[in-house]
Amino acid sequence: GQNIDQPTEMTATEGAIVQINCTYQTSGFNGLFWYQQHAGEAPTFLSYNVLDGLEEKGRFSSFLSRSKGYSYLLLKELQMKDSASYLCASLDSNYQLIWGAGTKLIIKP
Amino acid sequence: GAVVSQHPSRVICKSGTSVKIECRSLDFQATTMFWYRQFPKQSLMLMATSNEGSKATYEQGVEKDKFLINHASLTLSTLTVTSAHPEDSSFYICSARGQKDYEQYFGPGTRLTVT
Numbered sequence: 001g002q003n004i005d006q007p008t009e010m011t012a013t014e015g016a017i018v019q020i021n022c023t024y025q026t027s028g029f030n031g032l033f034w035y036q037q038h039a040g041e042a043p044t045f046l047s048y049n050v051l052d053g054l055e056e057k058g059r060f061s062s063f064l065s066r067s068k069g070y071s072y073l074l075l076k077e078l079q080m081k082d083s084a085s086y087l088c089a090s091l092d093s094n095y096q097l098i099w100g101a102g103t104k105l106i107i108k109p
Numbered sequence: 110g111a112v113v114s115q116h117p118s119r120v121i122c123k124s125g126t127s128v129k130i131e132c133r134s135l136d137f138q139a140t141t142m143f144w145y146r147q148f149p150k151q152s153l154m155l156m157a158t159s160n161e162g163s164k165a166t167y168e169q170g171v172e173k174d175k176f177l178i179n180h181a182s183l184t185l186s187t188l189t190v191t192s193a194h195p196e197d198s199s200f201y202i203c204s205a206r207g208q209k210d211y212e213q214y215f216g217p218g219t220r221l222t223v224t
Contacts, residue, residue, distance in 0.1 A: 030211060042202045042215040043153070087152065095211055097143075101152040 002026045004100035006088050011106045012078055020073045020086050020103045028093020032064050032071045035087040037102065043087055046073065075105075083107045111137045113205050115216035122193055122223055129189045130219045132203030138183035139205035143213060144176075147200045159186055193223040 003025045012018040024032065031050035035043035049055055049064035049071060061074040073086055088100040112135040122128050132142060141160050145153040157173075159165035159180035167173045177189040186205075190197055200220050204213040 033212070035215075040200075040220075042218040044215070045212060048212060091211055096155075096158070097213060099153050099155075 002090075002092065002098045004088055004090055004098055006086075006100040006103045008101070009104045009106065011108060012075075014078055014080060014107055014109050016078050017074065017076050018078060018105065020075075020088075020105065022071045022073070022088035022100055024069050024071070024088070024090040024098070024100075026090045026092040026098050029066065030091040030093070030095055032062075033089040033091065033097065034062050034071075034073045035089065037085045037087055039084075046086075078107050080107050080109070111205070111207060111214040113139075113203065113214045113216040115203055115219050117219060118217060119220045120222070122221070124194055124223055125192055127189055127191045128193055128221060129187055130201055130203075130221075132186045132188070132205065132216050134184045134205040134207070134214070137205075137207045137214075139186075140183065140208050141206040142180055142186040143204045143206070144178060144186075144188050145202045145204065147202060147218075153202065156188075190221065193221070195223045197221065198223045 006022045033048050034046040036046050037043040047062035054063045059076045064071045085102040085104050087102045089097040114133045116131045144156045147153050156171045157165045157167045159178050161180050161183050165178035180186040200218050202218040203216045206213050
């Protein structure tokens with residue numbers, strides 16, 4: 001079956017660094033997406049990885065290991081506005097997104 | 110970047126009535142559009158996938174006669190919730206995929222409340 005696992009909730013301190021992990025098992029693989037979703041709003045695109053390695057984009061970086069079925073989203077210099085849910089999604093062989101349940105990130109001052 | 114709009118953003122309707130939600134890709138042609146539903150504190154649940162000019166593909170457990178999807182053009186898809194009931198109250202989000210890449214661009218969502 002298809003499965004995406006990520007932690008339900010994480011807490012971090014403003015200014016710190018946090019890593020949100022995601023493991024996936026999907027029928028076929030065409031890339032891994034990370035989205036940010038604030039409460040009551042639609043998801044917004046953060047990153048897309050299809051090759052192994054680290055992709056850096058400002059304060060956010062995303063890593064992929066295809067052999068391990070593993071990805072993480074790294075957020076640096078955390079700000080209060082980063083409090084949101086972070087959704088991991090794998091693009092399967094039919095180019096359909098398989099979604100994780102999301103990780104709620106709580107930032108404390 | 111690619112922009113997707115949804116209308117209305119919020120709607121309150123009475124039980125038994127029908128509600129239509131529009132999803133438009135504003136600056137690109139969307140070959141495929143997706144309709145999701147999200148209940149509070151839960152993840153996105155894909156309801157159906159629609160390709161322009163063809164019938165939508167519904168996910169298991171989603172009633173096609175209740176949730177009517179029309180994708181008549183490359184920039185517009187509509188979801189009609191027929192004979193709405195309170196349990197249909199949810200956040201409905203559409204997304205659109207262009208021809209050039211596999212990223213899905215999300216609309217802002219429609220919050221439906223059925224009283």
